[in-house]
Amino acid sequence: MRQKRQADGVRKRSGWAVAGRGALGVTAALLLSLGGAAGWLHVSASPQxxxxxxxxxxxGRVTVTRDAWGVPHIRAATDADAVFALGFTHWQDRAWQMDFQRRVAQGRLAEVLGGAALPQDRFLRTWGFERAAEAALPALSAQSRALIRAYTAGVNAAQAQGKVALEFRILGHTxxxxxxxxxxxWSKLMAFDLGGNYExxxxxxxxxxxxxxxxxxxVMAPYPQGAPTILSADELTGAAQSLTGGARAGTDGPQAAAPGLPHATVQALRSHLLAARTLGLQAVPGKGSNDWVIAGRxxxxxxxxxxDDPHLALTAPMLWYLADVRGDRLRAIGASxxxxxxxxxxxxDRVAWGVTNVNPDVQDLYIEPEDAPLTSRREVIRVKGEADVTLTVRSSAHGPIISDAGAGAVGPRVALKWTALQGGDTTMDAFLGLNYAQTWADFTGALRSYVAPSQNFVYADVDGNTGYYAPGRIPIRSGWDGSLPVSGDGSREWQGFIPFEELPHTLNPADGLVVTANNRVVPGSYPHLLGNDRNWAEPYRARRITDLLGAAGKLTVPDVQRVQLDTTSLVWADLKGPLLATRPGSDRARQALAQLHGWDGNETTGSVPATLFEAWLMQLQEMARDELGNDTVMNSLSVLNQLRGNGELCAVNGNGDCQALLTRTLDAALNDLERRLGPDMKGWTYGQLHTVASNHRAFGRVKALAWLFNHSAPTPGGTNTVNVARPEHGTFRQTHGASYRQIVDLATPNRSVxxxxxGQDGHPLGAHAADQQPRWIAGQYLPMSTDPADWGRTRQLTLTPRP
Incomplete structure (x- = not known):
């Protein structure tokens, strides 16, 4: 009984993640006290x-051959059977993840997790992700709908086998x-995660x-003049000439008459952000990804x-599932x-592609006039062990009212307009189409269907062509830039979307290189406004990738691997001047500055200077908190601008300057590190604090279960390194990073990695639950091959039609 009471107490302190007294307490006690119970649960839940x-x-007959790392290689006579088998293997290995993801989209977490999940359900129901998905499905092509039906049949065939994921057993959930x-x-939630203009x-x-x-x-530094853009002015010639007169739509400055929002309304809007962050969405400032394509010359x-290496939340199980799927026409391998x-x-077999986030401005907040007509709908949220909760969601012509929790709310009514919530979303057509693309024409033809979230697609084919496209619905604004909430009186409306032909793109660029790292896409000569100058990630990763690739001579796959894994900080290169000029306030501060002198900026796990730098940068990023609140974190470029210009944010309550701030924040960082790591600075190695946190989204903060579901290990990299590993503010954990890496060699595609x-397995005790993590940290790869000779030890399952 003592263990059960302890588990329940931990659960209550852990927030929304888990609720429900019976199943969790009993199972946690078993797992804690009986080692054999966990093994029995693994065997009983293991799929065939x-x-x-x-x-x-x-x-017809399908073979599913899992290789030495648990990656399924699916071989079928038809595409429908191949996709059926993909759905089958997905549910076999990731049933809990799939069910959790759809419950997030539906806003139905409280049904399983209890009343602590109500803030998340209110946010999800108010925004209407599930309603948007229901509106998108009929707009898809007949081919896409047929493949989706085959996939659904495969998922349900796996579910019918009766093997139950461990999480379902713990929660008593079917x-x-x-x-x-x-x-x-789930694609709607991905669009939200990668579309942060609302925030x-x-x-x-x-x-x-x-x-x-x-x-x-x-507070939000604009993209620097002269910093790298994805495309050059020369590569934009076609798009610019396609516009009559080449006039630029929108404006580079914020709208001059943005309506103000009272503090209470801002806090109501921020409640949605807090709910999203609890779900692991939009939690890291400046998060992003890298991809690039190099021409054969x-x-x-x-x-x-x-x-390509998309930077997303690092969870257990991981977001991605590696797979090799081959039917009669469908022949794709990579990350599903x-x-x-x-x-x-x-x-x-012919085409490769990668994606990073464009992050254009596709969301707007509208402050609706008092006489604006609203509609309302009633949402009933079922809560495990408690009474149902009724939520009234109001909407204007622009979209859902997200500043209140029902018709009785007071204050300005703020509506959200967002491309991903509008009808006719055919993004699924695009992704399925890419799997079939054989040429640049096929590739761009598929991308015509793309809506959200807008991505930087890089392209290469076996014929030697390389290219880039940034598809998606991107609004055209006239006279305003979308950076602030605007009046909903009709004076600030979208003027359609940028035509597909005029979106940024290039084929076979003259310099033979396209690098994207969430940096600004186009120079000022581009005739449309994709977003304001604060939309883009800081240019450090893009600059470092371009420099490394340009210095390497004739490039090979190992050369590209070294670039993906680079952990040298250009942020340090920019900040080292002001930081090293700091007046030390103590002997300990002088010792720290001595450690930083001569440091090359390489953020390895054994580095003490890396620890000092990241801890100091965290303190500096808080310089706007006395003006804007205790959760405001500025990016490193904003910090740099303040230090270089002796900016007013360096002052505390109007007193002091940047030099005083540097002295004070260095001492604060050292106090923090001493509290965490002890008094001996020589032992403050980076890996002691900076560890990857691949945590379970339901049980990750429940101490009775976290040991079983979470995975942690020291990792290199830091703020805006190419191998991005930004330490979480306040904890130093790495919660986001390169969730997947691929390098495709078009000379010999089966030599790709x-x-x-x-790992592949969603069960925490599975052989492939975390077997990729050590390789991922060490910078090693798996063969991205369709050749059985590269698969190592295998196990084959044959699927046949039921008579």
């Missing part, structure tokens, strides 16, 4: 991975059958209220090399997402 299974819904719309709904508008409203519009550039093989019937990032951040 060998032999033969007769399944309803197949038209999942519902999979539906076609469930394969669309920037809320912060912008706070800044303007406290500091005026001049404060925007201080710059490689040793004479054929292109394409690289459980729940989606396609390879999202990868290659087929890839790796995930954790």
């Amino acid at each position: 991975r060998g032999g033969t299974a007769e399944l309803e819904g197949l038209s 999942p519902e059958p999979w539906r076609d719309v469930d394969s669309v709904s 920037e508008e809320v912060l912008g409203a706070q800044v303007v209220r406290r500091l005026g519009e001049d404060g925007l550039d201080q 710059r490689t040793a093989s004479g054929k292109p090399i394409l690289a 997402i459980p729940g989606l019937p396609a390879i999202v990032i990868g290659r087929n 890839y790796i995930g951040s954790l």
Whole structure:
């Protein structure tokens, strides 16, 4: 009984993540006290991975050969059967993840996790992710709908086998059958995770209220003049000439008459951000990804090399699921997402592609006039062990009212307009189409269907072509830049979307290189406004990648691997001047400055200077907190601008300057490190604090279970290094990073490589639950090969139609 009471107490302190008294307490006690119980649960939940299974819904025989790392290589006579088998393996290995993801999209977490999940459900129901998915499904092509149906049949065939994920056992939960719309709904959450302009508008409203519009550039530094853009002016010639007169739409400055928002309304808007962050969405400022494509004239093989590493939340199980899927026409290998019937990032026999986030401004907050007509709908949220909760969601012509929790709320009514919530979203057509692309024309033809979230797609094919496209619905604004909330009186409306032909793109660029790192996409000569100058990630990763690739001569796959894994900080290179000029306030501060002198900026796990730098930078990033609140974290470029210009944010309550701030923050960082690591600075190695936190989204903060589900290890890299590993503010944990890496060699595609951040198996005791993580940390890869000779030890399951 003591163990049960302890587990329940931990659960209550852990927030929304887990609720429900009976199943969790009993199972936690068993797992804590009986080592054999965990093993029995693993065996009883293990899916069938060998032999033969007769399944309803197949038209012919399919083989699923799992390689030495648990990656399935699916071979079928038809594409429908191949996608059926993908759904089957997804549910076998990631049933909990799939069910959790769709419940997030539906806003139905409280049904399973209890009342502590109500803030998340309110946020999810108010925004209407599931409703948007339901509206998108009928807009898809007949081919896409047929493949989705096949995928759904495969998921439900796996579910019918009766193997139950450990999480379902702990919570006493029986999942519902999979539906076609469930394969669309998670893409809506991905669009939210990668479309953070809403958050920037809320912060912008706070800044303007406290500091005026001049404060925007201080707190959110604009993209520097002369910093690298993805495309050059020469590569934009076609798009610019396609516009009559070449007039630029929008404006580079914030709208001059943005309506103010009272503090209570800002806090109501921020409640959605807090709910999203609890779900692991939009939690890291400046998060992003890298991808690039290198033309054959710059490689040793004479054929292109394409690289990609999307930076997303690092969870257990990992987001991605590596797979090799081959039917009659479908022949794709790479990273899939459980729940989606396609390879999202990868290659087929002729074409390779990679993606990073464009982050254009596709969201706007509208302050609706008092006489604006509103509609309302009633949402009933079921709560495990408690009474149902009724939520009234109001909407205007622009979208859902997100500033209140029902019709009785007071204050300005703020509506959200967002491309991903509008009808006719055919993004799933695009991703499925990419799997079939054989040429640049096929590739761009598929991207015509792309809506959200807008991505930087890099392209290469076996014929030697390379290219880039930034597809998606990007609004055209006239006379305003979308950086702040605006009036909903009709004076600030979208003027359609940028035509597909005029979106940024290039084929076979003259310099043979396209590098994207969430940096600004286009120079000022581009005729449309993709977003304001504060939309883009700081240019450090883009600059470092370009420099390394340019200095390497004829490039090989190992050269590209070294670039992906680079942990040298250009942020340190920029900040070292002001930091090293700091007046030390103690002998300990002098010792720290001595450690930093001569440091090359390489953030390895054994480095003491890396620890000192990141801890000091964290303190400096808080310089706007007395103006904007205790959760405001400025990016490193904003910090640099303040230090170089002796900016007003360096002052504390109007007193002091940047030199005083540097002295004070260095002492604060050292106090923090001593509290965490002890008094001996020589032992403050980076890896002691900076550890990857691949945590379970339901049980990750429940001490009775976290040891079983979470995975942690020291990792290199830091703020804006190419191998991005930004320490979480206040904890130093790495919660986001290169969730997947791939390098595709178009000279010999089966010599390509890839790796995930954790492992294939969703069961925490599975052989492949975390076997990729040591390789991922060490900078090693798996063979991205369709050749059985490269698969190592295998196990084959044969799927046959049920008579």
